[in-house]
Amino acid sequence: MNRSTRPGRRLFALAAALAAIGAVALAVPTGAGADPIGAGSYTTTRPAGAAGPSGCADIATNPRRWVTANAPAGAVPTNDWWSSLLFKRTECAYSVPLHAHPLAFQPAAGGLGVGYTTTPTVSGTPTTVGEYHYPYSTEFTLGVTGLNSPDVKVDGWTDWTVTPYWSDGTRTLRATVGHGLPFVYAQVTGGNAQLAFGATPTVWSNSGARIGFTVRGHDYVAYAPTGATWTVAGNTVSSTLAGRGYFSVALLPTTSGTPAADRAALADSYGRYAHAHVTGTRVDWRFDQATSTVHATYALATTAREGTERNTVVSLYPHQWKNLSSGTPISQTYVSPRGALRTLVGVGSFGTAIRYSGVLPELPAVATSSGADLATLGGYLDQVATGDPLAGFGNDTYWTGKALGRAARLAEIADQLGRTAQRDLLLNAIRTRLTDWFTASPGETGRVFHYDRAWGTLVGYPASYGSDQELNDHHFHYGYYIAAAATLAKFDPTWARADRYGGMVNLLIRDANGVDRADSMFPFLRDFDIFAGHDWASGHGSFGAGNNQESSSEGMNFASALIQWGLATGNTAVRDAGLFIYTTQAQAIQEYWFDSADQNFPAAFGHRTVGMVWGDGGAYATWFSGEPEMIQGINMLPITGGSLYLGYRPAYVTANWNELVTNNGGPPTVWQDVLWSFQALASPDAALASFRANPNYPPEEGESRAHTFHWLRNLAALGQVDTTVTANTPLYAVFTRGGARTYVASNITGSPVTVTFSDGRTLTVPAGRTATTGAYTWSGGNAGGGTSNPTPSPTPTAGPTPTASPTPTPTGPPTTSNRLYVRSGGALSGTPGGGAGTVTLPAANGNHDGTPNNPVTHRVCGLTGSYQGGGATTFALHVDAGTAVGAGVQARISYDFTGSGSYGRVETYAYFATDPVPGTESYTQAAGVRSTSGSFAAMTGGCVRLEVWNAIGSAPTTLRVDATAAQSPQSTVTIPFTLSG
Template identity: 65%
Template structure:
């Protein structure tokens, strides 16, 4: 939630045909007792309530286990889940709201468990305005015990993606285990016959051998009784004595495309093999392999045979899972769901997925020629924010977080361009704010955190948008705190140490998504739905449409913050948890918020994105605005180096933007900066043109002009995120523009590292720095910051094509090496092999044909040399602009190597080999520049003292010669300039 228009959760809206609850409360209790502090390193939190607490039916504020059975798991109760309204009773004090598990939805009643397999979406709204789709709960059957009349449904157990509701009326009991992906529901009963009550009259197509198959509302169900028991049909009731054994299961069959009873019976029989292998638990495990940049996730099922020895089950997978499935093959049948087709695996007790993690960055690198107007523009913006880098719009957890996020972006960028004054101002604001919030001194009641042992949660006060009474949005709010702490940790590692304030950051992480199963103070991965692959925002989920999440991108801000905090503090467990959350949710967002492959939204829903995902559908809307910019922008902000996943599909980015323009009746008029930053991931040139043409825009509340300019300007140089190449380090990624790759890696440690990319490229990154290949960094900066912000050498690399110096009046030149003692870094390639400080007459030379592959190896090169050079090095990079013309020849590629002998002793200290440039078969000069990128480099750069520089140009591939323009055309700019 980012708009101050109105609070996201305190409004009335319709969802799935139900009215959403209107809530409101003061942020701070009027007569709260003084806080009592519990210390964590130098920080502290209070254990005395200082404001409103989670609320609901009965005494749930102080007893969240009010609706939990005595034998349920110990420890903190889960919240923010698909089934939370069953435990956290808030609108239905006896039972629950519909529980959308997929492929089935359920609801609880006094006489049992209702089933809905609704496959017909309800679509409302317009194609250009607010609209939504839902698969609302529409009951097919209700399963229970004959005569059951329980006054309430409690929770007898839960695991990573299942829950066990429990009914008792004193004479009869029933336990049912249901879960994500399970086409079976499993039952244990006492006190009466099992009963299935059908809406209308069932169409029975099989009834033998303890199995009954029937159709209701077009959906095929099967009841499985123990061996030796049968089923009796009487009108709309199906009953079984269960032969006195007290267990059975009911399954929904997948769609087969056939209505023949024999086909249905065969499928029912195949499912029957697993009918009494009850799923009694589920468990996630994941592993991040930095070397291959992959995340392997295992979804395991505990299966308890009630009879027989089969210990496998049947499961259905969401699209983000089956698209990444490894080691298993789904059967041909599938289920419809609110998330698209769910594919079926049979006879398994676990399955695995493998996904590629494409990396995050503390911030985009500053690339391109920083000596011109753009650098001046950026530093002007930064200077304007120096006195107020947070620009905080409120004092609660959310708006404080937004301010912290703003300051973190400013700190990262200022450090890159050498504006230490603004950087230090931003870091000071972050340090002071976090230290204040992480200190709960006696008597303090505001700007602090309170730990509630009953609920197992850490609540910040002043709270906002239900983060106290509903436990909403903790991952949204706290993600900003953690991300800012990660930035601060690079520059002030002592502050981030466990003995100082690092322990408080860890508590925020554990509250929102506890990564440590052994820590029972908080539920495991509270806000993250493990099987669905994404967060849920509402703590209680008490809506007819199930739980919901609006700002998936703020959820990703939390995941990215964990990666960076874990990396900065050396905590691999936190880093790996962040990588798992980030990679999994990035896939889920592409499927369920963006539907980028156009496979999951129902036909008739005419939007390419949703602003909100609900348990039973999605909505092109927000809690706070009907403006298209906010509906779409709420899933794009905050824009950071942790949000590069938004650019994994550039074509979708352009399609998303086109819809916004269509729905808005023109370009964006609010949140323009957010929309342009998103567009820059798919069409950076248009985004930059829009930004330059609309300088009077109003920044979004958490953005700054400096960051927006930096982001868009540098993406215009870097190009699109390249997902075809992986890195061996979590803070690394690759960009592609015009066929040239730029490799970027950030090192937040105190020692140099070497990052290896999957295509063989290696990038050495100094301590506390960000390095690039193929992009020369903006002058005066630190290219990314770290514990040592002192400017130093940077690895060269691409950006936009450097401007060739304007030709001057030709002067007589002597071919050969340049004169001794020259101090100009700009060199012209002259006939005869000179690299002169002044341009010569227009000329040309022939680069002979390769007639083979000489990529990386100079073969018959043209050689240009300058000697006697005296230039100081201040962190620059080599740049060249070579004029090439292959005429109509096809398949030519010209390559360049630049060598530096810093002292003129005959030994080249620094050698840079650039990727070859593939020329086109059209007459006329083309520009081969450093934008092609480095192929390899060795040795350090440094001051030239009577030094020598050599440029070699040769054909790497091709069977035809190429012309090289000389004199006043091709130029070389030395790194010392």
């Protein structure tokens, strides 16, 4: 229920779906003092003047007000499809409708209202704000004759079921319902089982313990114990249940027009499992790293009320049945707001297998590591990586998160480019702010986390958008904190240790989506709906349309953050939970927010996307704006290395973009950066062109021009996400452009790793670096490795850190010629070019003698051969400073003998002072060697890298490239090797 980035604009065009929220009481403090966790701490006393969870009666301090003694101990769950039963906020006795699918329910004094809506209501038009809903309507009420309960309590819950409980002092009803259950399982005392209708039901079968009836064209069967019968009297159907107190009612996937024989066959088939009452559900997952597949098992435990049958009937959502690894659904389907549900009959569990296509800390700088684009990106970094990069953001948890997220992205980019001072400034700002939030002081009222013992929740103050009173959006807010902490952990692992501040990061994870079922402080997977496959944002879900969520992408930001934090800290349980949430929700987003296969939205709705998913439908709308850019963009931001799932289906990206342009009456005028970044996953050249044509656009608050340009320019070089190839590491991606693949892998550990891709390609990735198909760049003179130590914050956080991530650049094809021609696009090649041109070397604007400064880099890899003993490198680089005075061009040539990313020999030459006369001059090894390191060795799949930059001078110069065999002069490098194929 995220309100995201326009807090002043509220509740747009959703009146038909929402119930008004009335005045509620505020909670009182739940404890005193602060509890330490490592070097950090949280308060157990709510800050003065702050609000806590609130709702009806005394629920503020007693969240178990409507929970029976049978319910599980520990923290109560929130943010679920059934939360309004327990977290009563607008309906103080029973609950709002509960949309379980295929059935929906409405508890009332007389029992459980049951409905199945198959005809949607649609408002708006395909080019305006609009909604579709399958609104709840009671088809009958399941209960006990004479039941008049003053309220409904929760008698228990499991991973995707809930058991509401009614009692009026004489009669009781206990009913179990859940996602994917076409059955309602009931137990009664004090009277006959009763089904009450608004009119006389149409009964099509009544024989012994079974009765079949139709309401609004929907077929149901009620199953009583053996020996019982059903009696029809006017608008009611009842049974004594032969004194055994249990029964079930099933919705059949048929209609009144179904042939009687088919309907009877289904009634018999379901009837076999009618008394195997579902009493437990559980998901378990595992990550098969070798095949990059997340396997999930959804198990249903049953209790046999009679007989020995233990299996059951379960209906699956599209994201499940499209990834089913076992079982065959029957041909008949159910209608739901999520599309067709397909049903497995006679199973105790089912499994899914979903391919994981990787996440990255950030896109690699394959196209922004040299030349004019590097200068452009550097200029954008200079605009934001100065002073306090977190200044100007709100102080609440959401806007602090946005600030941290932006800074983390910029730190990753600065690191790739070797801009260590800017990187360290950003990391220090992240460290300082996180440490502040993660340390509670007596009487502190701001930038503090409070643990509410009664509710089992962690709330940050200042809170925002209902994160305190309604327990909304914790995964949205905290995902930014966890992601920023994961970036910091790579460079300052000491800070991230559990005995320092990592424990507080883990506490945020435990609150939003804890992965330990035995955790006594927090519920299991609070925000993630295990069966529906996605998060819910509202803590109470107390709306007529059910629970809701708009920013699915911020939910994915949380999941991606878990993957990276788990890897950075060695917490496999957190990593694998992130992988389960990420892969499952990526499928759910494609189905329910995007409907990318065009199968699930009602035809009359007309839109190709929704801004919000509701329990009973979806809305082309948001909580804060009616602008198409924001309705569609809210499910794209923040753009990170975890956003690549948005590009799994490029054709849909184009369809989504086209709808935006149509509905907006033209290209976007707000949030252009977010929308261009999405468009670039299908059409990177067009997105980059839009950026270049409109460089003064207003950035979205959590974005920066530096990050957007980095994203667009590098996707233009990489191409589209390729999901057909996987890797045996969680941090990877594969891209395809023009039929050529680029393989990317990141290694945030302290040791080199070799990544194997599913098509047989391997990539050796040094410690703390990102690699691209064997090509690496270490900027800032760090070729030989070493450590990077950001300036420490006032809080001691000493410890060794990985070196700057490598920045891949284009590479020429392998060659057997030891004379290498300098070509455009960052390549060295054994063959001349097709026509002379130039590349620009940015001005030095300072003295950079011996240290590459914004170098133009050229490379060739895949070289195999022997060293010519006694030989030396030679080169001829043809440069021109035009009329500029005082320029000096410098070169460095490096040898990586195995393609591992480790350069065993590095030769830096004295700079060449150019003249102020237009026309090229020849810079050769005769200028002299300034420094060397390492010795020559044989090459096996090795690389040679040339870096050229201006060491002095205040003007740019040019380097001649691509000259043909007939054009002289040609820029070349000759290496002392005899190369073989």
